[in-house]
Amino acid sequence: MILTLAIRNLFHDRIRLIVTLVGILFSIVLVAVQLGLYLGARKMIIDMIENSNGEIWITAYGAKSFEEGGILLTPRERHAALAVPGVKAVVPLVVSFAEWRKPGGGSTNSVVVGTDADDNGLRAWNIVEGSQEAIEAPDGVAVDRSYLSDLGVTGIGDTAQIERGRVRVRAITEGIRSFTMAPYIFTTLNRARALLGVPGENVSYYLVQVAPGTDIERLRKDLSSRLPNTEVLTKAEFRDRSLDQWLFSTGAGVALIGGAILGLLVGTVIVAQTLYSSTKDHLNEFATLRALGSSSGYIHKVILAQAGLSAVLGYVLGMAIALTVVVLSTHTALPIIMTPGLAVSLFLLTLFMCAISAVSAIMKVTKIDPAMVFSR
Amino acid sequence: MSQPVVLEAVDIVKELGEGAGRVRALKGVSLSLRAGELTLLMGPSGSGKTTLLSILGCILTPTSGSVRIKDESVDGLTPEQLADLRRRHIGFVFQSYNLFPTLTAIENVRLALDVRGMSYAETMAKGEAALKAVGLAHKLRSYPRNMSGGEQQRVAVARALAGEPTVILADEPTAALDSENGHAVMALLAQIARDHNHAVLAVTHDPRTHAYADRIVRIEDGRIVGEDRRPEAGKNVKKYDLTRRRKANA
Numbered sequence: 001m002i003l004t005l006a007i008r009n010l011f012h013d014r015i016r017l018i019v020t021l022v023g024i025l026f027s028i029v030l031v032a033v034q035l036g037l038y039l040g041a042r043k044m045i046i047d048m049i050e051n052s053n054g055e056i057w058i059t060a061y062g063a064k065s066f067e068e069g070g071i072l073l074t075p076r077e078r079h080a081a082l083a084v085p086g087v088k089a090v091v092p093l094v095v096s097f098a099e100w101r102k103p104g105g106g107s108t109n110s111v112v113v114g115t116d117a118d119d120n121g122l123r124a125w126n127i128v129e130g131s132q133e134a135i136e137a138p139d140g141v142a143v144d145r146s147y148l149s150d151l152g153v154t155g156i157g158d159t160a161q162i163e164r165g166r167v168r169v170r171a172i173t174e175g176i177r178s179f180t181m182a183p184y185i186f187t188t189l190n191r192a193r194a195l196l197g198v199p200g201e202n203v204s205y206y207l208v209q210v211a212p213g214t215d216i217e218r219l220r221k222d223l224s225s226r227l228p229n230t231e232v233l234t235k236a237e238f239r240d241r242s243l244d245q246w247l248f249s250t251g252a253g254v255a256l257i258g259g260a261i262l263g264l265l266v267g268t269v270i271v272a273q274t275l276y277s278s279t280k281d282h283l284n285e286f287a288t289l290r291a292l293g294s295s296s297g298y299i300h301k302v303i304l305a306q307a308g309l310s311a312v313l314g315y316v317l318g319m320a321i322a323l324t325v326v327v328l329s330t331h332t333a334l335p336i337i338m339t340p341g342l343a344v345s346l347f348l349l350t351l352f353m354c355a356i357s358a359v360s361a362i363m364k365v366t367k368i369d370p371a372m373v374f375s376r
Numbered sequence: 377m378s379q380p381v382v383l384e385a386v387d388i389v390k391e392l393g394e395g396a397g398r399v400r401a402l403k404g405v406s407l408s409l410r411a412g413e414l415t416l417l418m419g420p421s422g423s424g425k426t427t428l429l430s431i432l433g434c435i436l437t438p439t440s441g442s443v444r445i446k447d448e449s450v451d452g453l454t455p456e457q458l459a460d461l462r463r464r465h466i467g468f469v470f471q472s473y474n475l476f477p478t479l480t481a482i483e484n485v486r487l488a489l490d491v492r493g494m495s496y497a498e499t500m501a502k503g504e505a506a507l508k509a510v511g512l513a514h515k516l517r518s519y520p521r522n523m524s525g526g527e528q529q530r531v532a533v534a535r536a537l538a539g540e541p542t543v544i545l546a547d548e549p550t551a552a553l554d555s556e557n558g559h560a561v562m563a564l565l566a567q568i569a570r571d572h573n574h575a576v577l578a579v580t581h582d583p584r585t586h587a588y589a590d591r592i593v594r595i596e597d598g599r600i601v602g603e604d605r606r607p608e609a610g611k612n613v614k615k616y617d618l619t620r621r622r623k624a625n626a
Contacts, residue, residue, distance in 0.1 A: 001483070001490035001499070008478035288474040291435060292535075293463030294491035295456060370435045373474055374426050374547055 002298070006305035009282055017310075020274040024314025024350060025321065027267020032322035032346055034260035036336035038253060040329075043337060044179040045246050046239045048113070052122045054091060054207035055216050056223065057238045059231045064249075065242040067111050067180055069095055069204040071196065077227055078206055084222050086214035091121030092203040094192040097182060101161040102152025109182040110151070112162060114192020121207045124186040130156050130171030136188055142171035146331065147183035165195040179246050181333060264353055271314075271357035275307055279361035283368065290370040299368075303361050311354035315347055322346075379410040382542045382575045383432060383465075388441035390427050390598075401427040403598040404441070409543055409575035414566045414588060417579045419595035425579045426547060428595065432577065433466050433545045434458045446542050463492050467536030467574075469546035469565075473528040475520045481507060481531045482516040488535045506538035507531070510564060526557025533564055537572065544568065546578040550585060562588040 010017055048066050049057075058081060060072035071094060081090045094114035101107045115122045117132050124135065124142040135142050139159075143151055153160060159168045162185065171186070178184055187195070189203075208223065210216060216234060224232040233241065247253025279286070286299050322338065329336040390402040401424045409415055409432075419425050430436040431443060434450055437458070443450040445465045453461065467488075468474075475484050485503040494502070507513055510530040520528050529549060536544050546565060550558035562578075566588040569576040578585065586592065586606075594602040 001487050004483060005476070005479070005487065008476075012478045284474070285476050288470075288476070289487070289491065290459065291433070291462070291468055291474075292488045292491055293459050293461075293466065293539075295459055298491055371430050373435075373468070373470055374430060 002301050002305050005302050006309055009278060009302070010306050010309055013278065013281070016274055016278060020271055020310050021314045021317060023267055023270025023274065024310060024354070025318040027263045027270070027353065028315060028318025028346060028350060029321050029325070030263030030266070031260045031349065032318070032338065032342070033325055033336055034256050034263060035342055035346075036322070036326060036329075036338055037334060038247075038256040038260070039337040039339065039342060040335045041179055041247060041252065041256070042243060044177045044334075045242050047176065048122065048184070049235060049239045049242060051125055052207055052235070053120050053209065055210045055235055056208035056220055057233045057235065058090075058206040058208060058223065058227060059233065059238070060204070061229050061231055063205075063231065063241075065245040066095060066238075067097060067182070068245070071096055071198050071202045071204050073203050073206060073230065075201050077230055078203075080226050081206060081208060081223055084219065084226060086211050086219040086222070087208055088211040089119070089209040091115065091119040091207040091209065092189055092201075093122060093205040093207055094189060094196065094198060094202075095204040096192075096196050098163050098185075098196055100151055100183070100185065103158060103160050104152050106152065108150055108152075109180075110162065110185050111178060111180065111182045112185045112187060112192050112196060114187050114189045114196075116189045119189075121209075124171060124173050124176070126174045126176060127171050128174045130169075132171070134170035135186060137170055139166055139168045139191070140170035140187065141167045141191075142173055142186040143169055143183060144173045144176045146174075146177060148172075151183060162195045164197060165191070167191075167195070177333075177335070264349065267350075268353050268357050271307070271310060271354055272360050275303065275310070275354075275357050275361045276364060278306065279303060279364055283365070284372065286365050287368050287370050287372045290368055291373045296366060299365050300362050303358050303365060304355065307354035307358040307361075308351065311350045314354075315350045318350075319343065319346070379412045379573070381408045382411050383409040383443070383445050385428075385432060385438075385443045386441055388428070388431055388438045388443070390424075390431060390436065391439045392427070401598055402431070402438070405595070405598070405600055406441075407432070407593060407600065409577055411542075411575050412569055412573045413590040414569040414576045414578065415591045415593060416585055416589040417577060417593050417595060418581055420581065423595045424598040425595055429545050429547055429577070429579050432543070433468060434461045463539070465542040467539055467541035467544040469529070469532050469536050469544065469549050469578075471548035471551045473520070473525075473532045473552075475528055475531055475535075477520050480517050480519055481512060481523070481534075484520070484531055485535045485538050488539055492539055502538045502540075503534075506534035509537060509568075510534045524557070525553050526560055529553060529557070529561050530564065533561065533568070537568055537574075540572075542575065544574050544576045546576065546580075548580055548582075549578055550580065550582050555584065558582065558584055 060070045063069040078090050096112055098110055098112045099107050100110040117123050134140055153169055156169055220232050326336045326338045385407045388402050388405040391398055392401050393399055417425050431438050482503050485506050486499040489499040510533050512530055549561050562585045565576050592604045
């Protein structure tokens with residue numbers, strides 16, 4: 001009967017139900033979009049690090065993110081790292097912002113990623129046209145399909161210029177987005193050096209591949225002690241540092257999370273207000289229930305069931321809209337990501353929001369005097 | 377042989393309000409109710425009838441004095457313990473019926489059983505039986521808005537009856553009803569007292585109800601001022617005819 005009473009109370013006043021559902025729906029869509037944007041941004045920031053094949057990153061001291069590592073490491077650091085027990089291989093990477101000059105005129109910022117495929121450190125992935133081998137051909141580069149128009153090219157075979165050298169699009173990837181809006185350009189290590197005018201054999205990073213059975217934390221410490229003026233970071237540490245730089249130092253992440261919190265607050269206030277007024281309207285009925293001998297727990301369950309039903313209905317409607325927004329954002333500069341984990345978290349968050357919203361109604365009903373049944 | 381006392385209130389004093397506005401609504405009232413009896417509590421407005429009913433029904437606690445229901449003392453119980461006592465021993469019938477407008481007749485009755493922790497099957501069986509007992513077997517799925525005042529009050533009686541309480545307390549059960557429905561409800565309460573062996577106390581100032589009472593207790597200014605025993609009660613009153621009322625309603 002608890003559920004029956006909750007459903008009838010809820011549907012008794014359709015206008016109020018609609019207001020409640022709109023409140024929850026608004027809250028869910030806002031939180032889903034904000035958190036989806038956060039996840040989308042997060043994925044873009046860490047995609048390169050996550051897709052690398054190596055457990056430890058050696059960076060120049062103070063490297064803030066994947067894109068901002070400088071090109072300061074020399075072969076000396078590589079040789080020193082290779083001498084440390086537990087190191088299987090040390091893969092050099094060149095990463096740097098560079099000017100991409102469009103074939104039709106004009107230029108745009110890009111991030112050149114230079115690495116040799118044979119080293120198996122950081123290969124272009126999701127290649128949908130061309131091949132890894134094609135990138136190794138003279139002047140070959142790989143770009144992502146989503147940035148073709150930004151780069152002023154139409155597909156395989158088009159040429160452009162990066163800083164001081166000519167390049168030709170020989171492979172196209174899909175889904176490799178850049179948070180900085182500067183498209184990633186994959187090429188070989190030496191071509192990257194040549195394009196960027198890197199002195200000697202300097203690189204941005206050394207990606208350390210570890211021998212099986214090696215204690216990674218211990219190896220990190222060993223490398224750190226042998227490589228002064230560098231930073232030795234685990235993959236997770238470098239990922240967190242990049243996230244911290246782009247999401248929190250720039251305030252972008254704070255704005256996204258702030259928007260999500262605001263959505264939750266607005267939703268909570270709307271649901272609390274409607275639940276409270278619903279409870280107030282049904283106060284005589286709750287007093288009657290109390291007079292009939294119901295425990296206060298029974299009445300609390302009725303209110304919580306109302307809140308739970310509102311949550312489920314609001315969640316279903318809100319998620320339908322949120323998923324539509326997610327699909328529509330797929331090919332935009334900042335795609336919104338919806339994961340099963342986020343969907344479940346949103347549902348739990350909605351239930352929590354509605355449960356919190358029920359507190360004021362429960363407090364009101366807790367003070368109910370069953371003697372009011374005689375004063376109707 | 378007289379029926380056992382199932383509810384006993386001794387020397388009940390109840391003060392209401394605070395400070396200068398404090399009034400003594402009951403000034404040492406003692407009253408006992410026996411199984412199988414319909415007792416009327418009569419008195420003018422403000423005499424303390426409803427306050428006494430609230431105390432006997434474990435909704436209010438007395439300032440002093442004691443209440444026992446079937447040898448269970450009410451003294452010092454918490455609100456939750458009082459609610460438990462109401463669940464087990466008390467059935468209420470209210471002047472305005474206090475039915476849930478969003479629930480059907482059977483759901484209204486089942487709700488009173490659900491708070492007692494009964495299963496779906498139990499609440500259905502007892503709910504249907506109670507509504508049948510008050511002549512509303514044909515109105516199980518009707519909402520209160522689609523029922524007459526007399527029918528709504530009979531649903532309220534069925535709700536009180538269904539939990540098989542020790543005592544049924546009715547607050548002005550005929551006040552909102554026309555003459556015919558008023559008589560019908562009083563006949564029903566009298567019948568429930570006798571046939572189901574419940575103690576029934578009805579607060580009223582409706583003289584039409586006298587004929588149904590086994591006992592009439594008069595209260596004035598917070599004190600019991602008189603009591604009439606009516607051994608011939610109901611002898612000259614028609615038994616509540618469910619069939620007749622159903623036909624009349626049809």
